[in-house]
Amino acid sequence: MVVPATAAVELVIPRVAGQVKELKEQRATVAREVEGMLEDFPLASVLMSMCGDRPSWPPRRSS
Numbered sequence: 001m002v003v004p005a006t007a008a009v010e011l012v013i014p015r016v017a018g019q020v021k022e023l024k025e026q027r028a029t030v031a032r033e034v035e036g037m038l039e040d041f042p043l044a045s046v047l048m049s050m051c052g053d054r055p056s057w058p059p060r061r062s063s
Contacts, residue, residue, distance in 0.1 A: 038044040 038048070041047075
């Protein structure tokens, strides 16, 4: 017996996985483009040193 949701999952999961892969590729492309732009910017090393190990945007709200 096949559960009806099985067919839906077989359609949805591969599509979502493809979208995630595509987004990761787009993110990598944008990162390369931005890094390329930064190479020409005189203060790039200063800006990059301020980033830390995680994104700071959006700012965290204190409780």
